Amino acid sequence: MPRPYASGVVPASADDVWKVVRDFNGLPAWLPAVTASELDEGGSGAEVGAVRRLTLDNGGTVVERLVELHDGERRCTYEILESSFPVRRYVSTFRVAPITASGETFVEWWSEYDADGADEANLTQTFADGIYGAGIAALRKHFDG
Incomplete structure (x- = not known):
């Protein structure tokens, strides 16, 4: 079962990023x-x-359900219900943690999913780099001004 992952540092407090x-x-x-x-x-x-219905910049749609929202641990988990991605049983978690030495925030985002073997490598790269990594970079930009 693939587990795409990305992490990064955002120049803002964990509370501000979590909001x-x-x-x-x-x-x-x-x-x-x-x-x-x-x-x-x-x-x-x-x-x-x-349940949210997302419209993607390529015109696709994804329907997701919120599985967990834990404010104390600043963690959110959701699952895909419908998607143009050829995945089954996709569950993803996003977590925010303070970096106490700098006042910045460590952000990590990952998922687990099932897919046909031929699709796994491309999907893992798309999720890890194209969505999670790009999303964390966008958060950095959002807070950098």
Whole structure:
């Protein structure tokens, strides 16, 4: 089972970064690959079970359900319900942690999924670099001004 992963440092406090990324319906504000997000279920998007419908910059759509939102550990886990990605049982986690020495934030994002063997390498690179790594870079830019 593949486990794409990316991490990085964001020049802002963990509390400030968490305020931005914990909004389950807020991806278009900071993630360039997502042009729109609409809640299908879960009015505020802050409750487990909320379902969002994302429109991607390539015109594709992804429907995801919030599985866990843990403010104390600054961690969010979600699963894909429908997608143009050829994956099955995709579950992803995003975590934010303070870097106490600098006041910055360590961000990590990963997933586990099932897919046909022929698709795994391309999907793993797309998720790790094209979504998670690019998303963390976009957060850096968001807070860098």
